[in-house]
Amino acid sequence: MFSKEEIEELVIQIRREHGLPVTPFEIDEVRYDREEDKLFIIAHDRTDKSVIIGSSLVIGKLKEILGVKMVSVYTTLDLILKRMQLERSLNFAEEHGLDFLIPFIKAEFNFPPRKWPNPKKSTKGIVFLTFNAKALLGFANAFGIESQVYGVRYSFPKLSFIPVDRSIREVFFPSEEFLKSLVKDEEIILSEFAFPARFDKVVLINPIRFLRIGYFELKYLFGESRPAVFNKADLLDYVVKMISEGLMEATDGARIIRWGWKR
Structure with missing residues (x-):
């Protein structure tokens, strides 16, 4: 339902609209749970995660624009450590x-x-x-x-x-x-x-x-x-x-x- 390219574009748009620096970032994967209406963004590392969250402003606006119940951001390392x-x-x-x-x-x-x-x-x-x-x-x-x-x-x-x-x-x-x-x-x-x-x-x-x-x-x-x-x-x-x-x-x-x- 949501592509990582779409999410990346929205994050850049939100940061520009609110005067935040457009720092390069990378999203490895996006997962959507249709049943719970939750979007999960898997950022490449913690720096990328911080850009996407944007002191809660960016992630809040992202949730509002996409009209989903919740948006959560994790890093690939988070999930690797969890699986270990x-x-x-x-x-x-x-x-x-x-x-x-x-x-x-x-x-x-x-x-x-x-x-x-x-x-x-x-x-x-x-x-x-x-x-x-x-x-x-x-x-x-x-x-x-x-x-x-x-x-x-x-x-x-x-x-x-x-x-x-x-x-x-x-x-x-x-x-x-x-x-x-x-x-x-x-x-x-x-x-x-x-x-x-x-x-x-x-x-x-x-x-x-x-x-x-x-x-x-x-x-x-x-x-x-x-x-x-x-x-x-x-x-x-x-x-x-x-x-x-x-x-x-x-x-x-x-x-x-x-x-x-x-x-």
């Missing part, structure tokens, strides 16, 4: 008999667009709420995990969970040892661990890193969540780590830090 992680995740799932995760991993190989299977009851587990609390609950639901939900006391007053008295640092960086101590018959623990997945008496998974889904996508998949209690230095540490791993855009990181410093 998915290969490791697939091996992990196969090695530990996590068959219910395999359809999600295989679906992500074809991203964009994202076409997950319908949730089916799969296993029992624990969810420990961290910064992306809504996303963790969303992943558990999508995976079909029947879960007990825990979180630091007072951390997410609008969400339902079992409160535990833990350091507020664990709002961003959960304690593996503490979570393993909660395990009874549960087979899996979901939280924002510093690694994608690990087996240590029990399976621990950070679904964000496991499927390599960035913060920008999480917002549209599950919505945003904000902790009511946290340490500002921990927030900064968390955001810097997410940006350095390519899981958060610097603009989102700046917005989150600004929000945190106003608290």
Whole structure:
């Protein structure tokens, strides 16, 4: 429906009309999801991506002109790194008999667009709420995990969970040892661990890193969540780590830090 040449011409037109420099850029591929009315632009590298987004002005005008529900921009490197992680995740799932995760991993190989299977009851587990609390609950639901939900006391007053008295640092960086101590018959623990997945008496998974889904996508998949209690230095540490791993855009990181410093 949309060709990359057409998109390139529109980006140049929008930048000229709004007094932005017409910097050379390259688009490798354009994909359109007719069912969801979403357009995905695969830029050659991050510089090209920045030109297409144009501080959100260009991409916003592009969406308006094309009349689509959403326009998202990725780079070829983004997708290469994602597939490399998915290969490791697939091996992990196969090695530990996590068959219910395999359809999600295989679906992500074809991203964009994202076409997950319908949730089916799969296993029992624990969810420990961290910064992306809504996303963790969303992943558990999508995976079909029947879960007990825990979180630091007072951390997410609008969400339902079992409160535990833990350091507020664990709002961003959960304690593996503490979570393993909660395990009874549960087979899996979901939280924002510093690694994608690990087996240590029990399976621990950070679904964000496991499927390599960035913060920008999480917002549209599950919505945003904000902790009511946290340490500002921990927030900064968390955001810097997410940006350095390519899981958060610097603009989102700046917005989150600004929000945190106003608290």
